[in-house]
Amino acid sequence: MTTAADHIDPAVRAEALASLLIERGLVDQGTMDNFIKTYEQSVGPMNGAKVVARAWADPGYAERLLADGTTAIAELGFKGPQGEHIVVLPNTPKVHHVVVCTLCSCYPWPVLGLPPSWYKDPSYRSRIVREPRAVLAEFGLELGDDVEIRVVDSSSEVRYMVLPMRPAGTDGLSEEELATLVTRDAMVGVAEVAAP
Amino acid sequence: MNDSAGHADPGYLLDSSGPAAPPRDNGELVFAAPWESRAFGLALALNETGLIDWEDFRQALIREIGDWEAAHPSGEGWSYYECWLRALERTASARALVDPRALADRAAQLAALPAGHDHQGHGHEGHEHEIHNEIPDHP
Numbered sequence: 001m002t003t004a005a006d007h008i009d010p011a012v013r014a015e016a017l018a019s020l021l022i023e024r025g026l027v028d029q030g031t032m033d034n035f036i037k038t039y040e041q042s043v044g045p046m047n048g049a050k051v052v053a054r055a056w057a058d059p060g061y062a063e064r065l066l067a068d069g070t071t072a073i074a075e076l077g078f079k080g081p082q083g084e085h086i087v088v089l090p091n092t093p094k095v096h097h098v099v100v101c102t103l104c105s106c107y108p109w110p111v112l113g114l115p116p117s118w119y120k121d122p123s124y125r126s127r128i129v130r131e132p133r134a135v136l137a138e139f140g141l142e143l144g145d146d147v148e149i150r151v152v153d154s155s156s157e158v159r160y161m162v163l164p165m166r167p168a169g170t171d172g173l174s175e176e177e178l179a180t181l182v183t184r185d186a187m188v189g190v191a192e193v194a195a196p
Numbered sequence: 197m198n199d200s201a202g203h204a205d206p207g208y209l210l211d212s213s214g215p216a217a218p219p220r221d222n223g224e225l226v227f228a229a230p231w232e233s234r235a236f237g238l239a240l241a242l243n244e245t246g247l248i249d250w251e252d253f254r255q256a257l258i259r260e261i262g263d264w265e266a267a268h269p270s271g272e273g274w275s276y277y278e279c280w281l282r283a284l285e286r287t288a289s290a291r292a293l294v295d296p297r298a299l300a301d302r303a304a305q306l307a308a309l310p311a312g313h314d315h316q317g318h319g320h321e322g323h324e325h326e327i328h329n330e331i332p333d334h335p
Binding site for chain 2: 008009010011012013014015016017018019020021024026027028031032033035036039040044081103104105106113114116117120121122123156
């Protein structure tokens with residue numbers, strides 16, 4: 001089956017769908033705009049960076065985070081759609097986790113925002129499973145042969161976030177300074193956190 | 197910046213500058229075009245009011261992505277939000293929120309409007325949408 005005029009520009013189709021739903025009173029323009037604005041401006045990887053920095057600075061928090069990601073993340077005020085079942089996996093010198101959603105684009109929105117385009121790309125979604133070491137190398141992350149790579153597949157049941165290793169030379173940094181070091185890519189597992 | 201205890205303050209969520217400033221974290225806009233943000237906002241708004249079930253939508257999205265990938269082995273022409281939009285059209289039709297025929301008619305009407313009609317905007321005159329100011333005009 002084809003949907004309404006598949007050959008018509010998606011911008012036009014999106015407008016058609018929105019206008020019909022708004023006319024029928026099924027969708028409110030303000031509600032739509034609020035969601036868009038929230039994810040464009042307020043929810044993004046800086047939330048996850050604050051979670052990681054807290055975990056590095058506070059071993060008790062790290063323990064709670066690894067035991068129950070969703071609850072520990074909500075402690076910092078981060079919750080919302082796609083955040084119901086967040087599992088946080090710690091990277092270590094011996095085990096490196098990297099996250100994918102092979103079927104679509106499941107991603108922990110409250111801590112990382114919406115996924116980057118490469119995360120949604122068919123090539124990343126298939127290749128990271130088949131040849132993770134090569135794909136990570138393309139991201140600039142060369143891992144030694146002694147490091148086990150675990151590729152974890154996010155879904156509606158579980159959305160993964162990586163707790164990267166704290167870089168050396170950061171003992172004197174405040175939690176806020178630590179947060180500025182943490183990148184989205186490190187929390188997906190395609191990068192490590194670089195020392196300042 | 198706030199101290200770590202300030203997380204209830206919206207300012208804590210809304211860093212306006214520095215390495216963590218949205219929306220260009222790690223160098224990418226959240227939406228590549230206004231219609232993508234519209235398709236995104238529609239799905240979230242329908243989910244919030246319970247008019248669609250998110251898991252139904254997600255399954256439709258998985259099917260759309262799978263179908264596209266099966267039909268395009270080279271991966272050329274990939275658009276995640278086109279799959280998203282098709283999944284939303286199907287889900288809204290299946291829930292009888294829109295009539296597929298009415299949707300096709302409306303799309304054809306809009307497509308026939310003279311150039312200059314703003315297909316990319318948010319569809320209501322006089323509404324300023326400063327969020328998209330930095331996005332270059334879409335061809």
